[in-house]
Amino acid sequence: MPSAGSTQKRKQFFSFNKYIWNALDWLYPPSCCSCGRSGVIFCEECQSSIMKIKGNLCISCGIHLRKKQTKCVDCLENPPIFREMRSWAVYEGSIREAIHSLKYKQNIALGHILAKQLINVINQSNWKVDLIIPIPLSDSHYKQRGYNQSALISRFISKSINIHHSNDAVVRVRDTKTQISLDIKERFTNLDGAFWGNPAKLNTRSVLIIDDVITTGATMQSCAKEVIDAGAKQVYCLSVARAVLRTSKQK
Template sequence: MPVNLAYRTYQFLWEALDWLYPPNCGGCGASGARWCIECAQKTNEIMPPICPICGNPTLKYVPCDKCQISRPFYTTLRSYSVFKGPIREAIHRFKYQGEIGLGESLARLMIVGVEKLNWQLDIITSVPLGLVRFRERGYNQATLLARPIALFLKVPFSSQALSRIRETRSQVGLTVNERLENMTGAFQAKKELVQGRNILVVDDVATSGATINACAKALLDVGASKVYGFSLARAVSSPKGDIDIS
């Protein structure tokens, strides 16, 4: 797919800022680039075998036990890399330390993964933050990842397709069941924006998939055709599901 002018302009603006204010690598802190060659080499794409539905690494390319027992609302969920090493450090800086320039660099990784999937998409949106957390952080990190993906794919981005209608606890440290309960009924979708359309929901980290699944249910409830999910990283679940993604 040829790079379009809008996406190239977006990249150019960040490159100009990097020239004026030389950045440090989000993965290791080295000066000169927001994502250095060494950290890129240490970050591997998640490859099969994976569950064809939720994308969690498995021993065989068949639906995992969880998806066989309870089919998610989304059609497919995929993630670029496992949540460890440089990618984990970069997400922490991006999400909690205000290094928003990492959004452009990390979105490039996601574009590599999304482009291979050939999903037929009508709208791209991001997992919305609650008002309290948005005020604390000042930005939605998932939106900063989703917008450049939408620019590259030439698919409209909508920040209004989904909204969070109640505040939720942080998912950090919760078990799989606690995550599901925490996200139940947390989102609402706009029918006039999503009805009959295929939607991609973007997030920074997926663990159990509960957040993307709750978003998918809200979208399908108002008539969306299909919902796909893509996250930058996957915190691979343990048997107990008690992954710490802080």
Template sequence: MAQSSTLAFRIYQNLWASLDLVFPPSCGGCGRPGARWCHDCQSDVRTVELPLCERCGQSLNLPGECENCRTSPPYFTAVRSWAVFEGPVRKAIHRLKYKRDISLGVILAQPLIAYLRELDWVVEGIIPVPLGVARLRERGYNQAILLARPLAMGSGKPYFPKGLIRARETRSQVGLSFTQRRDNVTGAFQARSKWVTDRCVLVVDDVSTSNATLDACAKALLNGGARKVYGLTLARAGRQHVQNGQA
């Protein structure tokens, strides 16, 4: 399974590389022509550094669990993010989500593949956070799928794009307070038991801010029979991004 998935990922990468020869790309972080992700932008990425809360992944002064996770444990086992939501990463995510630059998905999934290997989690299935019908119709695609699919192929993990569905439409989380985010997604997801029963699964999204979406997904997946739920996102935003209306 892992070997065939890796081969599929190489074919997937080669497909995009072939398209680049016909339609010369520009960098998702700075717009410079020549590559979909340039060396300068990669050098400017600030990765999320230890120590972190063992559960929610927020920065701490010392290893362990944060006070929120100790007093109100989340449904997920752990959540991690590759980079801080700033600079070229923020610009690339914006292009991926709102500018229809879907070619960035396979590029931005590559650091997630390496990061997932480092985490050493037992993952028996990868599931993207689903979009609501209205937003999917408006955007035309789900950016979480564009990250989750190459992540599954590159890591050799089973991919379950229908493991979660939206049970109801929700507002965009952008600009909402942490409390509003939690209320907005409560009961918004439903798991498909045939894909998740007795499995440890990984939920993938582009950005985590309050972890409200990932926790709502985790609750639905556990109710659907999953044994454990992990979360992985490309970037981590903070309260300052909420206050600035950036996340």
């Protein structure tokens, strides 16, 4: 439990931030990142159209299962290195627009809105986490963008639920080609040796990795492997959205 002093400091931090955001909203009126409606950065209608990922999910990787099973064939055949992987929504429609806006249009206030949804997912889980980290960006992407969109989300989660955060417990040590045109096997090869986990920060920790989107899961799995190799006890993976495109036989 946080102390009364730390709770007070967090309250002050959030009210100060609120003041700044209100001032910016007055100077530059926002518009919905998905439909363009003015006055809000992500309107209620667009948010309510988001398709959440729920129902009967594989207890390991979180994909939908048609039958009343607890684990998908892939996880049974090749148990993943992470304990659980979950995503809040299907990567399509307005959530796709929101993530695109957060990533490429400097609409960084969306990070807080999306983080709140992930806090709900965490609160409904039975995860035991003592360190939260974002999927790191490559140096070239960071220089180009000026921020890591996953870190905006993970830092807000960390402050809200009072769990330690690290930006550099895992770093990208190698630039990788864009994954878009690669098949699943090529994606894993492309990520070989891309991350490095710092044992001084990860040893014996129970780690939650945050990303904006999971496509095939190759990035999360490569990062999770580094976290475990660096001595972490267990690792959980969570993203805002997930592209639901793999069949149960794909990894």
